Amino acid sequence: MTTTGDERPETTAGEPAVPGGVPGGVPPGSRPVAEQRLHPVTPLRRAWAPLAVVAGWAVHDPDQAQHQLARLTTATLLIALAVILPAAALYGFLTWWFTHFAVTDSELRIRTGLLFRRTAHIRLERLQAVDVTQPLLARLAGVAKLRLDVVGAEKRDELAFLGEREARALRAELLARAAGFAPETAHEVGEAPARELLRVPPRVLAGALLLTGATWGSLLAALLVPPLLWLGTHNLWTVLAVAVPLLGTAGASSVGRFAREYDWTVSESPDGLRIDHGLLDRLHETVPPGRVQTVRLVEPLLWRRLGWVRVELAVAGSSNSVLLPVAPRGIAESVVARVLPGVAVPPDSAFARPPRRAGRCVPVWWRGYGLAVTEAVFAARHGLLRRRLALVPHAKVQSVRLSRGPWARCWRVADVHVDTGAGRTVTARLRDAGEAARLLGAQAERSRTGRRDARPDRWMA
Numbered sequence: 505m506t507t508t509g510d511e512r513p514e515t516t517a518g519e520p521a522v523p524g525g526v527p528g529g530v531p532p533g534s535r536p537v538a539e540q541r542l543h544p545v546t547p548l549r550r551a552w553a554p555l556a557v558v559a560g561w562a563v564h565d566p567d568q569a570q571h572q573l574a575r576l577t578t579a580t581l582l583i584a585l586a587v588i589l590p591a592a593a594l595y596g597f598l599t600w601w602f603t604h605f606a607v608t609d610s611e612l613r614i615r616t617g618l619l620f621r622r623t624a625h626i627r628l629e630r631l632q633a634v635d636v637t638q639p640l641l642a643r644l645a646g647v648a649k650l651r652l653d654v655v656g657a658e659k660r661d662e663l664a665f666l667g668e669r670e671a672r673a674l675r676a677e678l679l680a681r682a683a684g685f686a687p688e689t690a691h692e693v694g695e696a697p698a699r700e701l702l703r704v705p706p707r708v709l710a711g712a713l714l715l716t717g718a719t720w721g722s723l724l725a726a727l728l729v730p731p732l733l734w735l736g737t738h739n740l741w742t743v744l745a746v747a748v749p750l751l752g753t754a755g756a757s758s759v760g761r762f763a764r765e766y767d768w769t770v771s772e773s774p775d776g777l778r779i780d781h782g783l784l785d786r787l788h789e790t791v792p793p794g795r796v797q798t799v800r801l802v803e804p805l806l807w808r809r810l811g812w813v814r815v816e817l818a819v820a821g822s823s824n825s826v827l828l829p830v831a832p833r834g835i836a837e838s839v840v841a842r843v844l845p846g847v848a849v850p851p852d853s854a855f856a857r858p859p860r861r862a863g864r865c866v867p868v869w870w871r872g873y874g875l876a877v878t879e880a881v882f883a884a885r886h887g888l889l890r891r892r893l894a895l896v897p898h899a900k901v902q903s904v905r906l907s908r909g910p911w912a913r914c915w916r917v918a919d920v921h922v923d924t925g926a927g928r929t930v931t932a933r934l935r936d937a938g939e940a941a942r943l944l945g946a947q948a949e950r951s952r953t954g955r956r957d958a959r960p961d962r963w964m965a
Contacts, residue, residue: 539604539615543647543665546603547596605663609687612652612678614661630655631682632795632819633776634675636788638668643786650675653792679775698771698778701839704829709765712814712830713758715806717890722754765829772842779827791827795819796843797900797926799827801836803891815840818926844897850876850883861915862934875932880954882922882947884932894930896922898954904947906940913937920944 598618605614614624633653642648647665654661666674672695680690713719730747737743766783777791798818807813813836815828827843828836837849855874862870872888882896901922908918918940920932935943 539606542600542603542605542663543667543670544600545645545647546665547593547600549596549665607674607677607681614663624661626652626654626661628678628681631678632792633790634678635790636671636675638782638786638788640784648672652678683775696773696775698773700769700771701777701842702770702828702831702835704765704768704831706762706766708830709762709768712807712812713762715810716757716804717806719754719758722750722757726750726754765826768829770828770839777827777839777843791817791819791843797896797924798928798930799840799844799895801833801840801849801893801895803893805889808891817843818924818928840895844881844895847880847895847897848878849893849895850878850881854878855883855885858917858934859936862917864915865912865917865934870934873933875935877943877947877950882930882932882950884922884930886931886933896924896930898947898950899957900924901947901951901954904944904951906944908937908940920947922947 595618599616602618603614603616605612607613611628612624612626614626616622616624631652632655635651635653637649637651638647639649642665645665646668648668648671649662649664650666650671651660651662663671663674665671673691676693676695677691679696680693681687685693726747729750730743733743733746763783764785765781768781769779771778771780775790775792779787779789779791781787796817796819800816800818802814802816803812804814807830811833812830813828813833814826814830815836816825817827818825828839831839840849841847854876856876858870858873862873866873869888872886872891874885876883876885880897882898882901883893885891885893902925903923905921905923906918907921912918912934916937917934918937920935920940920943922930922932924930932940932943
């Protein structure tokens with residue numbers, strides 16, 4: 505939960521209000537709450553805000569900015585720098601000085617704001633993940649950022665920056681509190697041990713990127729489109745306006761993706777699957793146990809001969825979206841079994857294609873659709889060139905829908921949509937109308953029994 509504006513004590517059902525609106529107020533009988541500040545290097549990060557405003561103005565109107573700079577004398581420029589730099593330093597210091605955080609018996613409280621105060625009350629039992637992020641400069645300075653995923657929150661709160669050891673200790677304490685450990689002993693639990701399951705070698709990652717169609721497509725577009733535009737327009741600004749975004753897209757899909765997914769490591773621990781990756785910016789993420797709504801296996805065309813797959817996730821309230829950037833199918837299926845206990849990926853022979861008359865609705869591509877329903881999972885497949893297989897545990901299904909347009913009704917086919925708690929939908933395309941009606945009722949019943957028998961979503965359980 506997050507409150508903005510004037511700071512007032514927040515109350516929940518069954519809890520007494522804290523009188524007086526004391527910052528970090530402590531209910532009678534509770535132990536005192538010690539507020540802490542972020543790492544002293546934090547002002548350097550926040551001091552860039554005033555400078556970013558000036559840079560933004562220069563980028564927005566480069567002609568006017570160049571005209572104004574040409575009019576400045578050396579003395580005027582030095583005076584301007586003598587005013588702007590101390591102002592930026594003061595802004596960074598004040599924002600750091602007025603930022604505090606404290607861990608109470610039931611929540612993490614973050615107070616920020618120089619002019620307008622904002623207090624975030626993060627209930628510990630609603631924590632989904634606590635990730636440690638280290639951008640390149642932060643790694644050099646020995647500091648880290650904590651990013652917090654909370655159930656029902658649209659925006660992720662963060663603590664930036666803390667000392668690296670302090671960030672890891674605070675993360676371990678928050679996870680222990682979320683798991684139900686007593687406040688007196690949570691800080692003594694320490695970080696849960698982890699066992700490495702998989703590490704993606706850099707050469708395998710590079711080979712996988714070279715065999716991805718999106719990488720070659722973006723590179724070819726960046727090489728071919730600018731010369732064609734120059735031949736057609738002879739306008740340098742037009743060419744640059746198109747070439748720069750294309751080069752950025754090509755870099756993000758090749759070099760940028762390699763840097764993000766470098767040294768990808770998956771480890772198993774009592775608080776979930778831990779994911780560590782990054783060449784320049786190092787990220788330490790956690791896939792919360794029991795919160796995965798959908799798992800998707802992606803097989804690009806050129807990966808199939810090598811037996812490689814990419815595993816993606818949909819986690820309720822979390823930004824984690826990749827479990828494995830590339831891995832042999834057998835290993836990927838074993839990792840999926842740890843993310844979704846009791847779920848096995850159905851073999852290819854288990855998938856039923858739509859009836860042949862579905863080709864009247866979707867020519868050729870109808871052959872890529874398939875459906876398999878087991879005791880534990882609803883599995884839908886689609887795609888001929890880039891094959892995608894989505895797995896939804898029955899306990900995670902929120903609703904089931906059937907849809908059919910006029911043309912589909914003519915050929916007696918329908919689509920069955922399964923909605924999950926992560927806002928994602930998995931669709932079984934072009935099923936026989938009678939089969940789709942039976943599947944609708946059966947899936948609703950499987951979802952009810954699955955939720956009844958599901959394990960509790962608890963940390964370290």
